Structure formats: C-alpha cells, structure tokens
Amino acid sequence: MPSWSERVLHLLNRMNNFYSTGSCRASCLRFEVDGAQVGWIRPHVASLLSRYPQVFTAPRGGAVSLCQSLDSYEGRSEAVHEVLLALRQEDSLTCLRGWRDERYSVMPRFSDPPVMWMERAATSLFGVKRYGVHLNAYTVSDGGEVSMWLARRSSTKQTYPGLLDNMAAGGLAAGVGIKHTLVKECQEEACVPVDTAMTARPAATVSYTYEDEEGVFPESQFVFDLEVPAGFRPRVGDGEVQDFYLLPIEKVKELLATDDFKPNSAMVVLDFLIRHSLVEPDTEPHYQEFVAGLHQTL
Amino acid sequence: MPSWSERVLHLLNRMNNFYSTGSCRASCLRFEVDGAQVGWIRPHVASLLSRYPQVFTAPRGGAVSLCQSLDSYEGRSEAVHEVLLALRQEDSLTCLRGWRDERYSVMPRFSDPPVMWMERAATSLFGVKRYGVHLNAYTVSDGGEVSMWLARRSSTKQTYPGLLDNMAAGGLAAGVGIKHTLVKECQEEACVPVDTAMTARPAATVSYTYEDEEGVFPESQFVFDLEVPAGFRPRVGDGEVQDFYLLPIEKVKELLATDDFKPNSAMVVLDFLIRHSLVEPDTEPHYQEFVAGLHQTL
Numbered sequence: 377m378p379s380w381s382e383r384v385l386h387l388l389n390r391m392n393n394f395y396s397t398g399s400c401r402a403s404c405l406r407f408e409v410d411g412a413q414v415g416w417i418r419p420h421v422a423s424l425l426s427r428y429p430q431v432f433t434a435p436r437g438g439a440v441s442l443c444q445s446l447d448s449y450e451g452r453s454e455a456v457h458e459v460l461l462a463l464r465q466e467d468s469l470t471c472l473r474g475w476r477d478e479r480y481s482v483m484p485r486f487s488d489p490p491v492m493w494m495e496r497a498a499t500s501l502f503g504v505k506r507y508g509v510h511l512n513a514y515t516v517s518d519g520g521e522v523s524m525w526l527a528r529r530s531s532t533k534q535t536y537p538g539l540l541d542n543m544a545a546g547g548l549a550a551g552v553g554i555k556h557t558l559v560k561e562c563q564e565e566a567c568v569p570v571d572t573a574m575t576a577r578p579a580a581t582v583s584y585t586y587e588d589e590e591g592v593f594p595e596s597q598f599v600f601d602l603e604v605p606a607g608f609r610p611r612v613g614d615g616e617v618q619d620f621y622l623l624p625i626e627k628v629k630e631l632l633a634t635d636d637f638k639p640n641s642a643m644v645v646l647d648f649l650i651r652h653s654l655v656e657p658d659t660e661p662h663y664q665e666f667v668a669g670l671h672q673t674l
Numbered sequence: 675m676p677s678w679s680e681r682v683l684h685l686l687n688r689m690n691n692f693y694s695t696g697s698c699r700a701s702c703l704r705f706e707v708d709g710a711q712v713g714w715i716r717p718h719v720a721s722l723l724s725r726y727p728q729v730f731t732a733p734r735g736g737a738v739s740l741c742q743s744l745d746s747y748e749g750r751s752e753a754v755h756e757v758l759l760a761l762r763q764e765d766s767l768t769c770l771r772g773w774r775d776e777r778y779s780v781m782p783r784f785s786d787p788p789v790m791w792m793e794r795a796a797t798s799l800f801g802v803k804r805y806g807v808h809l810n811a812y813t814v815s816d817g818g819e820v821s822m823w824l825a826r827r828s829s830t831k832q833t834y835p836g837l838l839d840n841m842a843a844g845g846l847a848a849g850v851g852i853k854h855t856l857v858k859e860c861q862e863e864a865c866v867p868v869d870t871a872m873t874a875r876p877a878a879t880v881s882y883t884y885e886d887e888e889g890v891f892p893e894s895q896f897v898f899d900l901e902v903p904a905g906f907r908p909r910v911g912d913g914e915v916q917d918f919y920l921l922p923i924e925k926v927k928e929l930l931a932t933d934d935f936k937p938n939s940a941m942v943v944l945d946f947l948i949r950h951s952l953v954e955p956d957t958e959p960h961y962q963e964f965v966a967g968l969h970q971t972l
Contacts, residue, residue, distance in 0.1 A: 487959035507962075554955045577951040581965040596962050598955050651949055653875040657852045657896050661785035664805075664894050667879040671969035 381662050383633035384646060388669030391639055394585040394592060395672060404592065406439040407502050409452065409491045412484040413439075416503030416592045424463065431455045442492075452492035453479075460498050471500055471590040474534050480506060481550040486596070493550045500591025506547060508595065509558040510644040511576060513543040513566075513602045513610070515622065522625040522654065524645070525610060527566070527617040529638065536638045540631060543610055543620065544568070545597075545641065554578075554598050562602075565617055566610035576602040579651060582643050582670050596673075599644055601651075625654055643670055679960050681931035682944060686967030689937055692883040692890060693970060702890065704737040705800050707750065707789045710782040711737075714801030714890045722761065729753045740790075750790035751777075758796050769798055769888040772832050778804055779848040784894070791848045798889030804845060806893065807856040808942040809874060811841040811864075811900045811908070813920065820952065822926045822943070823908060825863070826917040827936065834936045838929060841908055841918065842866070843895075843939065852876075852896050860900075863915055864908035874900040877949060880941050880968050894971075897942055899949075923952055941968055 378386070394401055405422050407415035417425070417440050425432040425440060433441045446452045464472040474497040481490035482504050499506050513525040525543040529536055546561035548554065555578070562573035579601050585594040610620045623631070629649060632642040647670050649655045650663070657663040676684070692699055692714075703720050705713035715723070715738050723730040723738060731739045744750045762770040772795040779788035780802050797804050811823040823841040827834055844859035846852065853876070860871035877899050883892040908918045921929070927947060930940040945968050947953045948961070955961040 486962050556956075578954050578961075579949050579951060581955075581962045583962065583966055598962070651877050653877060656876050657879075663876075664784050664879045664881065664896075668881055668969050668971040671966050673966040 380630070380633050381660060385662050385665060385669070387633065387639055387642060388584075388666065391584040391586050391643060392669060392672045394587045394594070400587055400592070404503065405435050407504070408439045408441040409482070410442075410447075412488075412491075414482050414484055414491065414502075414504055415499075416594075417501070418591070421469075421501050421591075424468075425459070428459045431459055449490065449492055453494070456492065456494060456498075460495055469501065472497055478547065479550040480504070480547065490550065496547060500593050503592035503594060505594040505596065508545060508547045508597045509554060509561060509600065510542045510545040510582070510597045510641060511558060511562065511600050511602055512644060512648040513568075513604055514625075514648075515604055515606050515608070517606070522652065523622050524625055524628045524648075525566075525604070526621050526623060526628065526631075527610075528619040528621070530616055530618045533616060538618075540637045540641070541617070542641045542644055543602075545644075548598075555600075558598075558600050564614045566620065567613045568602075568610060572604065572608070573602070576600040580647050580670075582640070582647050583673050584640065584643065584670075585672065594673075595640065597640065597644060599647055601648065625649070629654070646670065678928070678931050679958060683960050683963060683967070685931065685937060685940060686882075686964065689882040689884050689941060690967060690970045692885045692892070698885055698890070702801065703733050705802070706737045706739040707780065708740075708745075710786075710789075712780050712782055712789065712800075712802055713797075714892075715799070716889070719767075719799050719889075722766075723757070726757045729757055747788065747790055751792070754790065754792060758793055767799065770795055776845065777848040778802070778845065788848065794845060798891050801890035801892060803892040803894065806843060806845045806895045807852060807859060807898065808840045808843040808880070808895045808939060809856060809860065809898050809900055810942065810946040811866075811902055812923075812946075813902055813904050813906070815904070820923040820950065821920050822923060822946075823864075823902070824919050824921060824926065824929075825908075825915040826919070828914055828916045831914060836916075838935045838939070839915075840939045840942055841900075843942075846896075853898075856896075856898050862912045864918065865911045866900075866908060870902065870906070871900070874898040878945050878968075880938070880945050881971050882938065882941065882968070883970065892971075893938065895938065895942060897945055899946065923947070927952070944968065 404416040406413045407417045422435050422440050442452055446455050476496045478496040479493040480496050482492045482494050483490045515523050527541045527543050529539050529541050531538045544561040544565045548557050559573040562568035580599040581596050583596040631637055632645045702714040704711045705715045720733050720738050744753050774794045776794040777791040778794050780790045780792050781788045813821050825839045825841050827837050827839050829836045842859045842863045846855055857871040860866035878897040879894050881894040929935055930943045
C-alpha cells in the first residue's frame with residue numbers, strides 16, 4: 377500500500393495528466409477565436425467540426441479557429457451552439473449526453489473579456505477552461521482542533537455520484553460574480569444562511585488540467601474558507617447532496633487520498649491543509665511538489 | 675503608469691522569464707547526475723566545463739553529466755568544488771565573485787536524497803534549484819487592521835542592497851531543517867526570541883525560475899507566517915538589515931509592486947495577501963494568474 381504522501385502525489389499527477397509525456401497534448405490542435413487560443417481540440421473532434429466550414433476553419437498551423445465572419449459574442453455563441461445541438465442529436469459524443477443548459481464564458485484568460493459562451497457539457501470537447509468555486513467549511517474547537525464539513529454527493533449526480541465532496545461548490549456561469557456564486561451554492565446545496573455564507577473568505581485558486589475519454593479539462597477553482605461555529609449544521613438542499621459529515625481533520629486528510637473523494641475537491645482540501653499548517657514541510661517530503669501540483673496552468 | 679495589477683503581473687513574468695519564449699531554455703543543456711536532471715547549463719558554461727573531462731562529460735543528447743566514476747556524494751562534491759575553485763581563480767565568471775562558503779544540496783526533487791553539495795554562488799551556473807525560507811511577520815489590530823514588518827536590506831549586501839525585504843529570510847543549507855533555518859534567521863537578522871519565532875506557521879511555498887546574465891535561478895521558498903503582538907519590535911542583528919518598518923498592509927501592497935522591493939520577497943508578500951483575503955478575486959482581474967505565477971515549476 378503506497379503511503380499517504382505517495383497517494384496524494386498520484387492524485388496530483390492524475391489531475392495534471394495533460395502535462396505528462398504521452399498525453400494527447402502533442403496531437404491536440406489549438407482552438408482559437410480572433411487569433412487568441414481559448415482551448416485544445418483533439419483530432420477526432422476537429423474531424424467532426426470540419427463538417428461545418430461556415431463555423432470552423434480547417435486545421436491550419438496546428439489550430440482550428442472560428443470563422444472570421446463570426447465576429448460578435450452572440451454570433452459566435454449561437455453558431456457554435458447550433459453545431460453542438462446537431463452533434464448532440466447524432467449522439468456520437470458521450471459528453472454531450474451530459475447537456476446541462478448552463479452557459480460558460482470562453483476567454484483566453486480570466487481577466488480578458490469573454491469572446492463567446494458555450495454549453496458547459498461541450499467545454500471538454502474544445503478544451504475550454506472552466507472556472508468554479510469551492511468551499512472549505514470548518515470548525516475550530518476551544519482546544520484548537522480543526523474539523524471539516526464534507527458532503528456526500530447524491531448517488532444520482534451525473535458526475536462522481538456518491539463521492540465525498542467539499543460542503544459546497546459549483547461552476548461559474550457566464551456573467552455571474554465569484555463570491556455571488558459561492559453564496560448561492562452555499563444556500564442551494566447546504567441551506568447555509570446568506571449572512572453566514574457571506575463571511576466566507578477567498579484564500580486561493582486551485583488549477584489543473586486533466587484529460588480523459590471525454591476530452592480535455594483545464595480548470596481553475598476559486599477557493600473560499602468558511603469557519604462555522606460548533607453548533608452549525610448544513611442541511612440537504614437541492615438534492616445534489618445526500619448527507620453531510622463533520623469529521624476530524626485527520627480523518628479528512630486520510631479520506632482525501634482515497635477513491636471515495638471527488639478528485640478536484642480533494643485538491644481543495646489539500647490546499648486548505650497546507651495553508652492552515654496542517655501539513656508541514658519538515659515532515660512532508662513532497663510539500664513543495666504538493667503546492668506546485670495544485671497550481672499548474674498551461 | 676501601469677496599474678498595480680499590471681505591475682504585479684509584470685513582476686511575476688519577470689521572475690518566471692525562464693519559461694518565456696525567447697529565454698535561454700531552448701539552448702540550455704540539462705545537467706544530470708546519475709541519470710537524473712538536477713539543473714540547466716548554458717552553452718558557454720558547458721564549454722568551460724569541457725576543459726575538465728575527468729569531472730564532466732562532453733555534451734551529449736542535450737545533457738552534460740558528471741562522470742560516472744564520481745559515484746558518491748562526497749566524491750562528486752569535492753570534484754566539482756575543485757573545478758569551481760579553479761574557475762574562481764580565473765575570475766571569468768562574475769557570479770563566482772559572490773563566493774559565500776555556503777553548501778547547498780543538489781537533488782532532482784526536494785524529496786530525493788541529495789546527490790552532492792555545491793557552493794551557493796555556483797548554483798546559477800548549473801541552474802541547480804535552490805531552496806530557502808521567508809517570513810511574513812505581521813500584527814492585527816483590535817479592529818482587524820493588518821500591518822506587516824518589513825526589513826530594509828543593508829546597503830552593503832552583495833545582492834539587492836538597500837531594498838525592502840521580508841522581516842527574515844535565508845537559504846536552506848545542506849542538511850539543515852526548514853523550521854530550524856527559519857528560527858535561526860529570525861534570531862540572527864531580527865533578534866526575534868526563539869519562543870516567538872517558534873510560533874511561526876508554515877503556509878505555502880513560492881516557486882519560480884528566472885534567468886539573468888549570471889545564470890539560471892530555479893528557486894522555491896518555504897513561506898511562514900508569524901503573527902506578533904502590537905508591542906513587538908525586531909532589532910537589527912547580524913548587520914544584513916539596516917532598518918525595520920511596521921507598515922499598514924495597503925502601503926506594503928503598494929510597495930511590493932515597485933523597484934524598491936526585492937522581487938522574490940515581493941512574491942512572498944503577494945502570497946500572504948491572497949491567503950489572507952487582502953486581495954479578492956471579484957475585484958482583482960488577474961487573481962488566478964497571480965496564484966499561478968507564484969507556483970511555477972519546471
């Protein structure tokens with residue numbers, strides 16, 4: 377059985393496997409809009425897109441672009457949406473079965489103006505970066521012992537059913553603020569009163585890129601910490617969660633390195649452990665690699 | 675005048691310029707010991723080293739290696755040290771004028787056993803990764819206002835004379851613990867009592883790689899936070915510092931984006947601002963890029 381430290385390193389490597397030698401990165405085409413890269417497209421997806429020359433250019437110089445005639449936010453979004461609806465109809469791309477009717481912003485960097493929106497379920501086809509919020513909710517006892525609230529995801533969730541998760545989390549939809557999204561997810565998923573959720577404090581981002589059979593997933597999560605009093609209890613809200621547990625941090629630490637934990641949420645907990653001195657560099661040999669593995673970007 | 679946000683982004687890009695297109699990275703040779711990469715060597719340094727074929731192999735497959743006959747920690751260290759003493763005598767490499775008689779460990783990753791030691795002043799010639807400790811010392815007023823203690827480096831320091839710096843910092847010498855180094859630097863540079871220094875808490879690493887005329891500098895700093903009471907005052911210790919200032923965090927924030935601040939120490943302060951919610955993602959457009967820029971690794 378590998379050590380905790382080795383299992384955590386394995387988790388980080390897996391969630392950054394797009395950077396590994398042997399990943400699809402070498403064969404991927406850049407996805408460009410108006411001359412700027414906004415994603416990565418695999419060759420088999422590029423072939424499918426070549427059937428829509430009024431929307432996508434043929435691969436050239438290692439890139440697939442949106443046609444120049446599509447020069448507005450709405451124009452680009454609608455044209456790509458039409459293509460995606462047609463592809464969804466064919467049912468040849470499994471990721472489109474997860475259609476959510478959630479619009480994600482597409483931009484080269486988070487600080488750039490969005491160039492279009494795209495249905496959430498399609499972003500991995502285009503390797504478009506997705507942003508979200510994650511919450512570490514925790515209590516500190518009078519003696520200084522830290523415990524953390526974890527959620528058990530509903531067994532009917534589309535992704536990672538039944539796995540452990542942060543108390544609240546969610547994707548950042550087009551045009552919605554970061555803290556606003558966090559407060560909303562706290563309310564919807566865990567029935568946290570707005571006044572309490574508003575005391576959550578931003579503390580980090582966690583960034584990584586993985587690939588799997590459904591595509592390329594470059595993601596950044598905005599991480600918040602929320603200290604709640606001992607008497608606080610979250611309640612199941614919109615049905616995305618089946619249960620909540622308050623666990624001693626040692627137990628949480630152990631669990632995050634198992635297959636029972638949603639992997640990106642485990643990374644958010646690891647980031648918490650490091651920031652709160654619950655993992656220390658003199659006793660954790662991979663400390664620096666842990667921190668680096670939580671912040672990889674293209 | 676560029677905005678604060680743009681100036682910080684510029685700082686991060688400068689401290690990671692080894693990753694930029696146009697850096698010497700493409701022309702550098704890997705420096706390998708026993709088959710594992712431990713650094714980067716520029717072509718003109720490789721030429722100099724080729725005069726010592728009993729120590730260094732000729733460049734092959736993009737790498738310069740230590741000769742296989744050097745198969746022990748002490749054997750490798752002494753052989754390279756002899757070469758460095760000879761090169762120092764010639765005075766053709768300006769970085770060797772900064773000779774310090776400080777032994778740094780050389781290893782592929784921090785968690786790996788060291789394969790040799792090397793004089794600190796020579797590490798940039800070989801692009802060997804250096805590790806250090808940095809301290810954010812701060813106070814919190816009853817009203818929650820954060821102030822930070824900064825040091826003004828002595829005008830006779832070899833590197834970055836007269837610039838602002840963290841209250842204490844130092845390199846990690848071969849075989850010395852991380853927290854131990856932090857406590858020692860706190861005592862030596864700022865006369866912080868051991869009991870106080872021991873309450874410093876590890877919270878992060880900051881990693882980056884820059885190149886300049888003296889070589890390639892891949893570095894990782896282990897970052898500690900130390901909250902001190904309002905009455906605390908550091909005192910000038912070993913003469914590496916000329917003065918200490920307690921400044922409101924808004925002033926510190928402004929200063930870190932100026933040329934008056936030692937650049938890697940400015941990064942450590944930026945990391946503090948993010949972890950302590952003193953920079954927020956809804957109002958700082960480059961928030962995620964800031965975090966990523968603080969944690970680049972090869």
